[in-house]
Amino acid sequence: MGNESTRLSAQDWARAALKAIAHGGLAAVAVEPLARTLGVTKGSFYAHYRNRDELITAALTEWVRSHGEAGLSQYAAITDPAQRLRELLTTVVHAVQPLAPSVHLSLLGDRNDPRAQDAVRQVNQARLDLLTRTYRELGLPPDRAASRARVAYAAILGLLHLAQTDPAAPHSAVLADEATAIFLPS
Structure with missing residues (x-):
């Protein structure tokens, strides 16, 4: 798959998390399903975030910014x-x-x-x-x-x-x- 962490940005992960939130709330934000959706491994996630809570915070920050x-x-x-x-x-x-x-x-x-x-x-x-x-x-x-x-x-x-x-x-x-x-x- 190449160097996944350089292909996907933290913002890509945050946007994917927002889509998950739209479909199922905060509970729908899970690293493995998001990685599958994005076509990468969990390693890409950990290149940008330490944990799920950081991703949720980033996603909500992006939503507040854009909306x-x-x-x-x-x-x-x-x-x-x-x-x-x-x-x-x-x-x-x-x-x-x-x-x-x-x-x-x-x-x-x-x-x-x-x-x-x-x-x-x-x-x-x-x-x-x-x-x-x-x-x-x-x-x-x-x-x-x-x-x-x-x-x-x-x-x-x-x-x-x-x-x-x-x-x-x-x-x-x-x-x-x-x-x-x-x-x-x-």
């Missing part, structure tokens, strides 16, 4: 708040696929694990902060902006949950239009 504040930066950069909200909601709704695994929802099953709690808290906070800021810029007072952000975010998570459990969910384009109509202040 939290840094992952939202392209939307935060949109200066028109109505356009920002439209693009954010459209992207989220189009990303929701029927029966697709979800890191976020899987981590809710591990909500008693402090690592999962912290990762979900960070991602939730980044998303709520962006939504709240957007609603403030759309003219809502601070308390209403925060409330509207929570309701919009709850709807987004609800759509994600429904997509995981309902293969007959409505087409995402229809949902994107509805989400935008509902959550843009009139």
Whole structure:
């Protein structure tokens, strides 16, 4: 197999662990099955991590990076708040696929694990902060902006949950239009 440790990076392992988490929560992160999935031996793993806990920490750090504040930066950069909200909601709704695994929802099953709690808290906070800021810029007072952000975010998570459990969910384009109509202040 050659020098596996130079072919696969620590980030490759973290991404594979995230896929495992999406499918089965933290319990699904196991070195041997991940090595088989990646087509390498366990030696590749140990070139990057001392143990499974380090891999889980790296995977959750990657998820927070890619789905939290840094992952939202392209939307935060949109200066028109109505356009920002439209693009954010459209992207989220189009990303929701029927029966697709979800890191976020899987981590809710591990909500008693402090690592999962912290990762979900960070991602939730980044998303709520962006939504709240957007609603403030759309003219809502601070308390209403925060409330509207929570309701919009709850709807987004609800759509994600429904997509995981309902293969007959409505087409995402229809949902994107509805989400935008509902959550843009009139």
